[in-house]
Amino acid sequence: MGTVSKALSLLSYFSRQRPEIGLSDLARMSGMNKATVYRHMSEMAAQGIVEQTQTGKSYRLGAEVLRLAALREAAVPLLEVAREQLRHLSDATGETAHFSIIQGTKLNALAHHYSTRHGTRVTMEDAEVLSFHGTASGLSILAYADTAFRDQVLAEPLTAHTPHTETDPARIRDRLNEITQTGFAQSVGGFEADVHSIATPIFGADARPIGALAIAAPVARMTPDMISLAQTELALAAQTLTRRIGGFAPADASPTPEETTA
Amino acid sequence: MGTVSKALSLLSYFSRQRPEIGLSDLARMSGMNKATVYRHMSEMAAQGIVEQTQTGKSYRLGAEVLRLAALREAAVPLLEVAREQLRHLSDATGETAHFSIIQGTKLNALAHHYSTRHGTRVTMEDAEVLSFHGTASGLSILAYADTAFRDQVLAEPLTAHTPHTETDPARIRDRLNEITQTGFAQSVGGFEADVHSIATPIFGADARPIGALAIAAPVARMTPDMISLAQTELALAAQTLTRRIGGFAPADASPTPEETTA
DNA sequence: GTATGTTGGTTCATTATTTGAACCATTGGT
DNA sequence: ACCAATGGTTCAAATAATGAACCAACATAC
Numbered sequence: 001m002g003t004v005s006k007a008l009s010l011l012s013y014f015s016r017q018r019p020e021i022g023l024s025d026l027a028r029m030s031g032m033n034k035a036t037v038y039r040h041m042s043e044m045a046a047q048g049i050v051e052q053t054q055t056g057k058s059y060r061l062g063a064e065v066l067r068l069a070a071l072r073e074a075a076v077p078l079l080e081v082a083r084e085q086l087r088h089l090s091d092a093t094g095e096t097a098h099f100s101i102i103q104g105t106k107l108n109a110l111a112h113h114y115s116t117r118h119g120t121r122v123t124m125e126d127a128e129v130l131s132f133h134g135t136a137s138g139l140s141i142l143a144y145a146d147t148a149f150r151d152q153v154l155a156e157p158l159t160a161h162t163p164h165t166e167t168d169p170a171r172i173r174d175r176l177n178e179i180t181q182t183g184f185a186q187s188v189g190g191f192e193a194d195v196h197s198i199a200t201p202i203f204g205a206d207a208r209p210i211g212a213l214a215i216a217a218p219v220a221r222m223t224p225d226m227i228s229l230a231q232t233e234l235a236l237a238a239q240t241l242t243r244r245i246g247g248f249a250p251a252d253a254s255p256t257p258e259e260t261t262a
Numbered sequence: 263m264g265t266v267s268k269a270l271s272l273l274s275y276f277s278r279q280r281p282e283i284g285l286s287d288l289a290r291m292s293g294m295n296k297a298t299v300y301r302h303m304s305e306m307a308a309q310g311i312v313e314q315t316q317t318g319k320s321y322r323l324g325a326e327v328l329r330l331a332a333l334r335e336a337a338v339p340l341l342e343v344a345r346e347q348l349r350h351l352s353d354a355t356g357e358t359a360h361f362s363i364i365q366g367t368k369l370n371a372l373a374h375h376y377s378t379r380h381g382t383r384v385t386m387e388d389a390e391v392l393s394f395h396g397t398a399s400g401l402s403i404l405a406y407a408d409t410a411f412r413d414q415v416l417a418e419p420l421t422a423h424t425p426h427t428e429t430d431p432a433r434i435r436d437r438l439n440e441i442t443q444t445g446f447a448q449s450v451g452g453f454e455a456d457v458h459s460i461a462t463p464i465f466g467a468d469a470r471p472i473g474a475l476a477i478a479a480p481v482a483r484m485t486p487d488m489i490s491l492a493q494t495e496l497a498l499a500a501q502t503l504t505r506r507i508g509g510f511a512p513a514d515a516s517p518t519p520e521e522t523t524a
Numbered sequence: 525g526t527a528t529g530t531t532g533g534t535t536c537a538t539t540a541t542t543t544g545a546a547c548c549a550t551t552g553g554t
Numbered sequence: 555a556c557c558a559a560t561g562g563t564t565c566a567a568a569t570a571a572t573g574a575a576c577c578a579a580c581a582t583a584c
Binding site: 002003004005007008009011014015016019020039040043044046047048049054060061062063064065066067068069070071072073074075076078079101103104108110125126127205206210 | 264265266267269270271273276277278281282301302305306308309310311316322323324325326327328329330331332333334335336337338340341363365366370372387388389467468472
């Protein structure tokens with residue numbers, strides 16, 4: 001691993017739960033020497049990628065990443081198009097819609113939209129790390145991912161987020177097969193208790209999944225009619241999103257909206 | 263300059279005008295050796311910061327920057343709060359409102375909001391680089407920036423974006439003094455022909471300007487009444503934004519909304 | 525008030541990494 | 555068939571990264 005990778009890998013320790021990290025902590029977490037971490041952070045700070053809090057101590061992400069993200073959106077308007085679909089999805093279903101993408105071996109929630117139809121709703125946070133095995137989004141992606149990626153994810157220890165999380169790799173593989181039949185993954189309380197989610201993957205130019213659209217509702221409101229509606233809308237939104245970002249669904253991919261509506 | 267800085271500095275060559283860059287071009291632009299650029303880009307690609315287009319050739323910014331930006335927003339909700347104010351500003355004035363921040367020695371437009379009141383409007387692109395001397399936003403920032411920064415910006419060659427762009431450093435300094443009197447900067451056709459902009463700065467925790475809010479309208483629609491309205495709304499929005507991000511306006515800063523309304 | 529354990533930051537000889545000229549293999553144009 | 559690009563690769567030489575030990579500053583504990 002080169003110096004640049006090492007420096008950039010420091011960024012992976014920042015999370016929603018830990019948006020600011022001190023020098024010593026960062027050195028401990030990364031296992032790197034304190035002096036090394038200091039220089040890496042200083043260099044990244046000079047480039048605006050990170051900055052120090054006004055107390056002068058701990059580090060956090062810098063404003064430059066905003067520029068980079070805006071530029072990325074200009075080149076590949078993934079989130080912009082996704083937000084459009086999310087708005088439509090939550091309006092059509094009256095429930096929370098969210099979008100997440102694969103980044104390395106992680107699944108990151110990047111955008112969401114709430115509906116105002118109900119007083120209670122499933123709440124989301126952007127930049128939250130989701131699990132592949134415990135969420136509908138993750139499962140839908142795994143179902144269409146190549147074997148190597150699936151094996152890699154399922155080889156790691158699978159944490160049980162709730163009592164209902166399926167953590168047995170063999171049983172998860174069975175579910176993945178079922179998912180490819182319908183094109184939709186479901187998770188009932190697998191990540192958060194009392195949340196029923198339905199998801200379908202989004203594909204990149206190489207026909208491999210790059211993310212997922214999902215609708216999340218309280219278990220009680222996810223009636224058969226609702227499931228049917230959610231699937232219809234998800235299929236349409238996913239197809240639109242995949243197409244708009246220049247992606248291609250694989251031959252065995254999620255059904256077209258016509259098929260679903262039937 | 264360390265290796266990490268050099269690698270990260272490659273990112274600065276990506277712009278709205280040039281969202282994808284090939285290896286040889288990037289080497290030429292940066293003046294670095296082709297092999298060096300190749301390894302830097304490879305390492306950054308491994309971290310998801312950049313990626314290669316499916317034609318396999320040129321590089322562009324990667325999806326990881328979206329995660330980083332989402333995380334930055336979670337830690338410092340600058341854009342979220344700014345967008346709120348932009349919405350209000352464009353609704354209240356019926357014109358285009360936009361927000362830009364200083365990054366290094368550049369001024370970057372990062373968010374905007376259009377009004378639907380008129381058929382014609384000033385259009386903006388996010389992630390666009392603005393000039394300090396040619397825009398109302400830039401001037402408003404310069405007016406409140408420390409001397410060192412102001413000198414640095416005015417020492418560089420000042421390009422004339424339009425025939426109306428003021429490029430004489432001495433005359434610009436005079437205008438900056440006037441700006442500190444009122445708290446607002448104006449630019450009539452200084453960046454784009456037929457665009458009249460009014461801007462006021464946003465301050466960080468150290469009472470130094472970090473960005474600016476602006477309203478841009480076609481010259482003909484920027485009547486005295488409109489200017490007055492824009493200033494009132496800008497002052498309020500800027501004060502709110504500065505406060506919400508934990509910033510402080512300096513003692514000699516832009517007037518409070520009360521003073522302006524008078 | 526002193527001792528102790530933090531913290532962020534710095535130093536410098538040793539070491540490992542980056543660097544760049546020259547080199548391929550492809551591609552596209554003439 | 556040629557030429558001039560392109561992205562990518564190699565390897566000795568040069569340069570930069572590294573890490574143990576070291577500050578000074580700040581808490582907390584005794």
